[in-house]
Amino acid sequence: xxxxxxxxxAAALAAAILLLLAAPLLxxxxxxxxxxxxxxxxxxxxxxxxxxxxxxxxxxxxxxxVARALxxxxxxxxxxxxxxxxxxxxxxxxxxxxxxxxxxxxxxxFSQILALAGLPPVPLYGLQGVVLAHVFFNLPLAxxxxxxxxxxxxxxxxxxxASLGFGARDLFRHIEWPMLRxxxxxxxxxxxxxCLSSFAVALTMGGGPSATTVELAIYQALRFEFDLPAAAxxxxxxxxxxxxxxxLAGRIARPEGFGAGLGRTGAPPAPGGIVRVLDAxxxxxxxxxxxxxxxxxxxxxxxxxxxxxxxxxxAALRSIVVALxxxxxxxxxxxxxALAAARPGRVWPGLAxxxxxxxxxxxxxxGLFLIALPLVRPADLALPVTMLVNALLALPFxxxxxxxxxxxxxxxxxxxxxxxxxxxxxxxxxxxLPRLARPAGFAAGIAAAFSMGDLGVIALFATERELTLPxxxxxxxxxxxxxxxxxxxxxxxxLSFGLFWIFDRWGRHxxxx
Amino acid sequence: MKHxxxxxxxxxxxxMVAPETRADDKPVLTVLAYDSFTxxxxxxxxxxxxxxxxxxxxxxxxxxxxxxxLLARVQLxxxxxxxxxxxxxxxxxxxxxxxxxxxxxxxxxxxxxxLPVEFDDPLFRPFDWGxxxxxxxxxxxxxxxxxxxxxxxxxxxxxxxxPRSSTPGxxxxxxxxxxxxxxxxxxxxxxxxxxxxxxxxxxxxxxxFLEGEADMVLSYTTSPAYHLIAxxxxxxxxAAFAEGHYLQIELAGxxxxxxxxxxxxxxxxxxxxxxxxxxxxxxxxxxxxHMPDEGLPDGFDWMIRPETSLLxxxxxxxxxxxxxxxxxxxxxxx
Numbered sequence: 001x002x003x004x005x006x007x008x009x010a011a012a013l014a015a016a017i018l019l020l021l022a023a024p025l026l027x028x029x030x031x032x033x034x035x036x037x038x039x040x041x042x043x044x045x046x047x048x049x050x051x052x053x054x055x056x057x058x059x060x061x062x063x064x065x066v067a068r069a070l071x072x073x074x075x076x077x078x079x080x081x082x083x084x085x086x087x088x089x090x091x092x093x094x095x096x097x098x099x100x101x102x103x104x105x106x107x108x109x110f111s112q113i114l115a116l117a118g119l120p121p122v123p124l125y126g127l128q129g130v131v132l133a134h135v136f137f138n139l140p141l142a143x144x145x146x147x148x149x150x151x152x153x154x155x156x157x158x159x160x161x162a163s164l165g166f167g168a169r170d171l172f173r174h175i176e177w178p179m180l181r182x183x184x185x186x187x188x189x190x191x192x193x194x195c196l197s198s199f200a201v202a203l204t205m206g207g208g209p210s211a212t213t214v215e216l217a218i219y220q221a222l223r224f225e226f227d228l229p230a231a232a233x234x235x236x237x238x239x240x241x242x243x244x245x246x247x248l249a250g251r252i253a254r255p256e257g258f259g260a261g262l263g264r265t266g267a268p269p270a271p272g273g274i275v276r277v278l279d280a281x282x283x284x285x286x287x288x289x290x291x292x293x294x295x296x297x298x299x300x301x302x303x304x305x306x307x308x309x310x311x312x313x314x315a316a317l318r319s320i321v322v323a324l325x326x327x328x329x330x331x332x333x334x335x336x337x338a339l340a341a342a343r344p345g346r347v348w349p350g351l352a353x354x355x356x357x358x359x360x361x362x363x364x365x366x367g368l369f370l371i372a373l374p375l376v377r378p379a380d381l382a383l384p385v386t387m388l389v390n391a392l393l394a395l396p397f398x399x400x401x402x403x404x405x406x407x408x409x410x411x412x413x414x415x416x417x418x419x420x421x422x423x424x425x426x427x428x429x430x431x432x433l434p435r436l437a438r439p440a441g442f443a444a445g446i447a448a449a450f451s452m453g454d455l456g457v458i459a460l461f462a463t464e465r466e467l468t469l470p471x472x473x474x475x476x477x478x479x480x481x482x483x484x485x486x487x488x489x490x491x492x493x494x495l496s497f498g499l500f501w502i503f504d505r506w507g508r509h510x511x512x513x
Numbered sequence: 514m515k516h517x518x519x520x521x522x523x524x525x526x527x528x529m530v531a532p533e534t535r536a537d538d539k540p541v542l543t544v545l546a547y548d549s550f551t552x553x554x555x556x557x558x559x560x561x562x563x564x565x566x567x568x569x570x571x572x573x574x575x576x577x578x579x580x581x582x583l584l585a586r587v588q589l590x591x592x593x594x595x596x597x598x599x600x601x602x603x604x605x606x607x608x609x610x611x612x613x614x615x616x617x618x619x620x621x622x623x624x625x626x627x628l629p630v631e632f633d634d635p636l637f638r639p640f641d642w643g644x645x646x647x648x649x650x651x652x653x654x655x656x657x658x659x660x661x662x663x664x665x666x667x668x669x670x671x672x673x674x675x676p677r678s679s680t681p682g683x684x685x686x687x688x689x690x691x692x693x694x695x696x697x698x699x700x701x702x703x704x705x706x707x708x709x710x711x712x713x714x715x716x717x718x719x720x721x722f723l724e725g726e727a728d729m730v731l732s733y734t735t736s737p738a739y740h741l742i743a744x745x746x747x748x749x750x751x752a753a754f755a756e757g758h759y760l761q762i763e764l765a766g767x768x769x770x771x772x773x774x775x776x777x778x779x780x781x782x783x784x785x786x787x788x789x790x791x792x793x794x795x796x797x798x799x800x801x802x803h804m805p806d807e808g809l810p811d812g813f814d815w816m817i818r819p820e821t822s823l824l825x826x827x828x829x830x831x832x833x834x835x836x837x838x839x840x841x842x843x844x845x846x847x
Contacts, residue, residue: 040842094717098724106670106709107725125710203675204712204721208705210846219713220677223581224834226588226609311553366589373593379575471548475576477716478549480739480798482723 010340013333014352020392021239021359024367030232037233041217045237048213051127051202052195055134056188062135063142063187064180066286069279070143071150072270081287082147083501085140088290090449090496091297092470093200094477095489099293100124100133100205102300109292125207133205134198138191140290141446145190145400148439149183150176150268152408158268168271176268183404185249190400193242193357214238218360228366235363242358246351294493301490304483312472312488316495319452319469322387323499326451327444329391330398334443337395338402339432342410353399356392364389369461382461386468390451397450398443405439406432434510441507445500452496469495541571542776544765545596547583549797551576556796563788570776579714580606580680587768588613597771598780600640602764604824605683607637608831610766617769619778624785627804628762629822637764640784641799644758644819645684646751647671647729648736654728657752661689664729665703672710672718672727676838679714680761685731687830688759690837691823697837701844708845734758734817739798742812750817757821763799 674682
């Protein structure tokens, strides 16, 4: 389906992305000749890769039973639960960490229950804490990506399997495993890449300097040592790690696609008995793990929500506008890239769409600041740069969500479309867009929510007044206003979630139509 | 697909054209400060009003992240900065700031300050100060340890800040170094099992403490004053340490390339005035560097007053930092 026009547009976009990622490194004075890393850097790289790989692995492995249970069970509140499961992903990091602590911390609910049984609290801080937090953030994303995979399996295939008398094992081997093989590596790659640039979560949950990530080393180089080239070198390391993970995921992933359906999808067969009970347990555990910290955030924030000062509402409005603009930009870039990536064997659109996630937002921000400095007042750029960077950082999610369906479409329908001699635009309008509505809505929702919550680079550019809501939460916390901060954070969560919900619902509505 | 995105575009367009209001022809003095100073809940807004009442100018206080980010921002901007004054560096950062060559001497000799130690710097003027301290909740921890060694011997859990990303974190590093010198690595090793978590900045630590997750948090002796005065909560208290407490002296300096050098000079002098200083205790929750006539607000007399103030000279602090950091990292990475 990747017509020549789409390919050209995608190539131009990919080039622009690479330029946008490379320019800040060059502005910071990256010199490849003098490339050296000290023992502290190497230790940081080792820890970074370990925690990111573990986080990705645990997230996708746990996501398989959860997504399968959700795919084959129908129960009251299922739709709401699926939507709610997206929420942890949207939490600002510090809010999420506090929510996790309220549940799993030393004085948390979980520890209190353990104490009733005479047990000591679980040791939260350390590598296990880092992985726990990252799984909390990313399990929902993995579940949604897999759920999307299950939902995309044509109904005919399940019916065929039933008529052939497939047992659970055959079903898994012939129908579910190929889907997982196609979707899992990509999901793991995105999560690995997100965790590569983790900083506050890794440090706080890691419990000490042994939990030093590359991003923290970048922070140190930029803030305390003012060693710009060192920061650029470390940022390049993050890109290289991401590229290596991308190559690895590409080797493991196997595109599926053995025969098209009529475009209708159906739930996988839902065996009863013990499997049914197991599914219920899996769904309950996942919901508990993901929703309890959210409940803690809700409980902390609710009391002050009505009495939030007007500045917070203004910041909220500004954040919504930033998020909507970022979303539009993200979707405008993600769609051509996803369509271009549908051509078998073509990897560059995927790489271009994934690399931004590995970028250090501090390096990106500092580089753009240096580039902009001779031209404009940095303060005038605060919001546009935030939009641009948020859009860039949301791109990998949007791309990943769209790409799977775009590829499936291509495999299933390209020949038909060609034989009907459908022109490109008509194909886009009648064949592609309607079938991409569901992932597009989901992708836009994720992008919008992600841009709401991300602090990213604005701190460097910020002025006296143009505060976004996440920055406002940070300022409130920095001024002892813990209660107000908790309420502002709740507002942030509600708004992010609201945006996500609207887009996601729109997608599902149009998919159904 | 059309309609939501069309709406997006419109919303974006309206937001982008929102004009920036500029004050008429008055000269603009731009002051670069850390975020919590500029915030609605910090001293920034009141100081803006007070200075604008006397300067005939438009004072803009711009936030640039935390204290460390502030210096990085100044260095990034170099002589191109639109700022004339940088406010919020501390003595652990001034050596690097001085070395950058971006600051000009303030030339003020006639405004003696009320700091607990001798302090004189040709480039930087103090505006407030405080002692670092571990803060605890007396309901949860009635008897706090009285020294680093007692803390290390206890099974209490504390949260601290990372010296690589936060100025209080760096202050703690210097505190242990100033108090124990060569024994610092030994103290850090003994403290390792008391440190529950290291956070990137002060606010994450403090929130974790308030959440009840940690017994104590690295903050300031005056932090309990916030809870007492603003919230009527007298349960928070700072533990007095026998070794003495390390000082954070917050400083401001004039940039050599200041677009408004005269206004900058006036602002630095204004910092010593009662109008400026009386704002600080209940917005920045630090001690004023020049005691205002009206003294400190009620509640500050409840705060502990350490007998020994520790402070490494700026050059020593800068010279010791790399080694102290390596010791800290090695001791806590076990």
